[in-house]
Amino acid sequence: MNAVEIEEAISELAEQEFDAQAFPYAFLEAFGNKATTIQRLKSGATNKSDLDGVLQTNNIHIKVCPVGEVTQTLIALKESPATARAKAKFVLSTDGVDFEAEDLTSGENVACPFTEFPDHFGFFLPLAGITTVQQIRENAFDIRATSKLNKLYVELLKDNPDWGTSARRPEMNHFMARLIFCFFAEDTDIFDGSGLFTNTIDQMSERDGSNTAAIISEIFRAMNTKSSDRVAGNFRNWADKFPYVNGGLFSGSTEVPNFSKIARSYLIHIGNLDWKRINPDIFGSMIQAVADDDERGALGMHYTSVPNILKVLNPLFLDDLREKLEEAGDNSRKLLNLRNRMARIRVFDPACGSGNFLVIAYKEMRAIEAEINRRRGEPDRRTDIPLTNFRGIELRDFPAEIARLALIIAEFQCDVLYRGQKEALAEFLPLDAMNWITCGNALRLDWLSICPPTGTGVKLHSDDLLETPLDQAQIDFENEGGETYICGNPPYLGYNKQSSSQKADLEAIFSSKTKNWRSLDYISGWFGKFIEISHYGFDAAFVATNSVCQGEHAAILWSIIFNSGTSIFFAVPDFRWANNASNNAVVTVSVIGLSAKDDHSRAIYTDDLKRNVSCINQYLIEGAPVPMAAASRSISGLPHMLLGNMPKDGGNLILSSDEAAELRRDFEDAEQYLYGFFGSQELINGTLRYCLWIGDEDVEIARSIPPIAQRLAGVANMRLASPAKSTRDFADRPHRFKQIQGTATQYTIAVPSVSSERREFLPVDLLSSTNIVSSLAFALYDAPLWNLALIASRLHLVWVATVCGKLETRYRYSNTLGWNTFPLPTLTDKNRTDLTRCAEDILLAREAHFPATIADLYDPEHMPEDLRAAHDRSDEVLERIYIGRRFRNDTERMEKLFELYTQMSSAAPINKTTSQKKA
DNA sequence: AATCCGACATACC
DNA sequence: GGTATGTCGGATT
Numbered sequence: 001m002n003a004v005e006i007e008e009a010i011s012e013l014a015e016q017e018f019d020a021q022a023f024p025y026a027f028l029e030a031f032g033n034k035a036t037t038i039q040r041l042k043s044g045a046t047n048k049s050d051l052d053g054v055l056q057t058n059n060i061h062i063k064v065c066p067v068g069e070v071t072q073t074l075i076a077l078k079e080s081p082a083t084a085r086a087k088a089k090f091v092l093s094t095d096g097v098d099f100e101a102e103d104l105t106s107g108e109n110v111a112c113p114f115t116e117f118p119d120h121f122g123f124f125l126p127l128a129g130i131t132t133v134q135q136i137r138e139n140a141f142d143i144r145a146t147s148k149l150n151k152l153y154v155e156l157l158k159d160n161p162d163w164g165t166s167a168r169r170p171e172m173n174h175f176m177a178r179l180i181f182c183f184f185a186e187d188t189d190i191f192d193g194s195g196l197f198t199n200t201i202d203q204m205s206e207r208d209g210s211n212t213a214a215i216i217s218e219i220f221r222a223m224n225t226k227s228s229d230r231v232a233g234n235f236r237n238w239a240d241k242f243p244y245v246n247g248g249l250f251s252g253s254t255e256v257p258n259f260s261k262i263a264r265s266y267l268i269h270i271g272n273l274d275w276k277r278i279n280p281d282i283f284g285s286m287i288q289a290v291a292d293d294d295e296r297g298a299l300g301m302h303y304t305s306v307p308n309i310l311k312v313l314n315p316l317f318l319d320d321l322r323e324k325l326e327e328a329g330d331n332s333r334k335l336l337n338l339r340n341r342m343a344r345i346r347v348f349d350p351a352c353g354s355g356n357f358l359v360i361a362y363k364e365m366r367a368i369e370a371e372i373n374r375r376r377g378e379p380d381r382r383t384d385i386p387l388t389n390f391r392g393i394e395l396r397d398f399p400a401e402i403a404r405l406a407l408i409i410a411e412f413q414c415d416v417l418y419r420g421q422k423e424a425l426a427e428f429l430p431l432d433a434m435n436w437i438t439c440g441n442a443l444r445l446d447w448l449s450i451c452p453p454t455g456t457g458v459k460l461h462s463d464d465l466l467e468t469p470l471d472q473a474q475i476d477f478e479n480e481g482g483e484t485y486i487c488g489n490p491p492y493l494g495y496n497k498q499s500s501s502q503k504a505d506l507e508a509i510f511s512s513k514t515k516n517w518r519s520l521d522y523i524s525g526w527f528g529k530f531i532e533i534s535h536y537g538f539d540a541a542f543v544a545t546n547s548v549c550q551g552e553h554a555a556i557l558w559s560i561i562f563n564s565g566t567s568i569f570f571a572v573p574d575f576r577w578a579n580n581a582s583n584n585a586v587v588t589v590s591v592i593g594l595s596a597k598d599d600h601s602r603a604i605y606t607d608d609l610k611r612n613v614s615c616i617n618q619y620l621i622e623g624a625p626v627p628m629a630a631a632s633r634s635i636s637g638l639p640h641m642l643l644g645n646m647p648k649d650g651g652n653l654i655l656s657s658d659e660a661a662e663l664r665r666d667f668e669d670a671e672q673y674l675y676g677f678f679g680s681q682e683l684i685n686g687t688l689r690y691c692l693w694i695g696d697e698d699v700e701i702a703r704s705i706p707p708i709a710q711r712l713a714g715v716a717n718m719r720l721a722s723p724a725k726s727t728r729d730f731a732d733r734p735h736r737f738k739q740i741q742g743t744a745t746q747y748t749i750a751v752p753s754v755s756s757e758r759r760e761f762l763p764v765d766l767l768s769s770t771n772i773v774s775s776l777a778f779a780l781y782d783a784p785l786w787n788l789a790l791i792a793s794r795l796h797l798v799w800v801a802t803v804c805g806k807l808e809t810r811y812r813y814s815n816t817l818g819w820n821t822f823p824l825p826t827l828t829d830k831n832r833t834d835l836t837r838c839a840e841d842i843l844l845a846r847e848a849h850f851p852a853t854i855a856d857l858y859d860p861e862h863m864p865e866d867l868r869a870a871h872d873r874s875d876e877v878l879e880r881i882y883i884g885r886r887f888r889n890d891t892e893r894m895e896k897l898f899e900l901y902t903q904m905s906s907a908a909p910i911n912k913t914t915s916q917k918k919a
Numbered sequence: 920a921a922t923c924c925g926a927c928a929t930a931c932c
Numbered sequence: 933g934g935t936a937t938g939t940c941g942g943a944t945t
Contacts, residue, residue, distance in 0.1 A: 551924080679939075724943075758937090816922075816923090
């Protein structure tokens with residue numbers, strides 16, 4: 001269960017009539033305990049209570065007591081020996097009227113009327129095994145609100161199916177944004193009288209919901225009518241109490257979806273939450289999940305992103321502002337300069353979603369400004385940071401809507417925090433914040449139209465929500481001499497997952513720059529758009545899938561970026577962008593800071609440590625950019641390495657060892673078609689699989705074996721169903737692998753394509769010729785054994801780890817990127833003999849530990865000494881060939897390899913006869 | 920004709 | 933239910 005589901009369950013429990021017998025079990029059920037667990041507690045089998053309550057080991061001791069005895073019962077629970085024995089984390093007592101609980105770990109208490117205990121649901125989340133408790137508890141309100149809004153949203157769409165169509169979704173979303181504003185306004189005195197909105201609906205509308213829409217619509221009309229027009233508007237007294245808000249939010253249609261009785265009661269429930277506590281940092285990303293069918297599964301799961309967002313904003317510009325604040329000390333003049341500078345900083349997020357980068361940037365800047373004003377003795381001063389300097393582009397209309405709202409709310413909350421409630425209210429209405437969140441495709445829009453270079457005018461862009469034209473003079477003034485920081489977390493989408501319109505977006509940006517634009521990740525588009533304008537002096541930092549700094553991207557994308565005169569001024573390499581909850585997208589990302597200024601200081605951040613460097617290359621390591629390119633032949637004249645054989649068979653040509661044994665047992669003749677099948681898994685973990693390998697001339701005989709015939713039919717079916725024409729066309733040869741790359745006559749040196757980055761050496765192994773290498777490994781067929789020593793070397797691992805692609809942070813081997821580009825000095829005969837011996841020694845050392853697998857042998861914690869020694873000797877021999885001694889460290893290894901690569905790749909001596917020669 | 924990638928996928932404790 | 937670590941086949945060149 002996720003946090004939202006738990007919230008729903010306990011809210012429901014609190015609303016039901018109190019049942020003293022059932023409550024403890026219902027409570028545990030609400031926190032995700034399975035029916036069987038509950039049953040065993042009920043039967044007494046696992047109930048450890050010594051007080052006639054319910055005590056679940058390692059969790060909670062609950063007791064329902066007679067009315068009026070809640071407090072003494074809680075004390076009894078705390079002092080009960082059974083509570084300690086069962087290591088309970090919580091004690092809880094209730095009489096159905098009052099409710100008390102204590103977290104025995106932290107000593108925190110909850111005491112409230114029974115009906116309000118769901119307000120404290122965050123308190124109990126450890127019961128559900130949710131780990132990021134701190135964040136969830138801080139954001140408990142946002143989760144509750146999201147949960148309830150989601151219920152209302154779904155209910156409204158059920159009653160108003162036409163509002164769910166793509167044509168009316170924007171209207172529906174706009175309506176939800178208005179509601180959220182009203183909830184916030186009525187709890188923060190923005191409306192005159194607390195609960196004005198909810199109470200008005202409650203009092204004025206029929207209980208069956210019939211006229212709810214009309215009432216809300218009338219309120220919205222009032223909020224779009226200036227006080228001077230109120231008389232002409234002919235408002236009823238109850239509607240006239242609502243202030244003029246506008247700011248784009250309440251302009252346009254006042255149509256409201258129809259409310260059923262249920263929808264009306266949901267609405268009133270939501271209104272009764274305390275919306276003051278809304279956290280605009282994360283509320284936006286939570287609430288957008290409400291409107292997004294694909295994201296609903298992740299509802300309430302966006303609670304750990306703030307520290308990640310600061311990994312972008314701090315190095316981009318906030319750290320610098322804080323440094324300047326530090327330097328200014330109490331110097332009034334310097335403080336003023338800093339404030340003036342901040343007033344002209346624009347933050348632009350061209351993939352802003354619900355605006356959390358903008359909101360966090362805004363709040364951080366307000367905090368710095370508040371400190372300036374405090375030191376200057378102007379604590380009440382109105383902010384100099386205009387909300388209009390926080391701009392964004394978002395494709396989906398609901399997040400765009402929420403982003404506007406989140407910024408408005410953030411501004412109000414900052415005013416309350418730094419200046420006081422009264423000052424905040426005085427200037428809040430009507431909303432004058434212009435709409436700087438543009439709904440549209442960031443890869444198609446002209447970024448300069450939203451964020452013009454400083455000192456030039458602003459080109460207005462169309463926006464249906466923007467009614468009054470902007471005050472041109474004001475905006476121009478704000479831009480004068482200002483800085484612009486572009487940031488965000490744009491969408492990532494691998495090249496073979498993009499839609500045709502996304503392909504077209506990339507084509508428009510990159511087709512004039514590279515013929516390989518089709519291989520780029522979708523996020524590359526944001527880099528491409530940025531380098532078109534980086535020369536205006538804008539700096540940018542994006543969080544991106546770490547793939548853009550690996551493998552093919554390192555060659556295709558980065559040559560374009562570096563050639564544009566843009567370079568990397570900071571990087572936060574490889575960390576997980578995760579929300580520590582189930583159901584949630586996890587991906588490894590890097591933050592990349594880009595600038596066309598060459599006088600930038602540069603730094604790489606790892607584990608929150610900053611390391612200043614002179615230059616950062618496309619792999620996000622210190623050093624000059626490297627002109628890497630995939631190669632189809634080894635630049636060092638090494639033997640030709642091939643990808644293994646790819647079945648494209650839907651699993652039909654592959655047999656587990658059990659399946660193979662069964663087939664052999666039932667059909668003796670099947671043996672001749674069964675071959676060992678080796679991919680990464682088999683090579684590393686020693687598991688055995690087999691494949692059917694049938695020559696064209698044997699098909700008919702093979703088909704006479706029924707299970708084989710059945711499998712071939714399965715292959716044909718799978719291939720026919722494929723969206724790829726080339727695969728469908730191969731359905732008429734189901735006995736054949738789709739891609740047959742090669743087999744050995746003597747033996748094969750095989751390298752897994754994906755393997756764990758924890759190992760200190762690449763897991764290369766030797767196979768006999770009776771085995772087939774799958775496309776999950778690479779193969780050197782019948783090549784001299786010294787090649788195995790190369791692949792097993794530290795030098796080669798470091799090279800592959802740097803220049804090949806990766807799967808997250810796993811090593812991903814590649815012939816074109818890793819093997820063919822590997823720079824190796826010309827070997828003498830003696831070198832070859834020595835390396836052959838080294839390879840043999842490594843294999844012998846492994847054999848001494850038979851039947852340990854590669855995974856066992858190369859476990860970094862338990863690597864056998866003799867094997868490590870064999871590798872060490874091998875590395876010694878190889879490294880002497882490069883520089884006459886051992887390398888001091890991996891940095892020195894990479895420097896040498898890049899240096900050699902740069903020399904050799906331009907010459908690229910490729911001699912087909914020697915490179916293909918076999919042992 | 921041959922290969923690189925995955926806002927991943929899944930088997931494991 | 934986190935952590936550890938590698939499948940599979942489409943879209944590409």
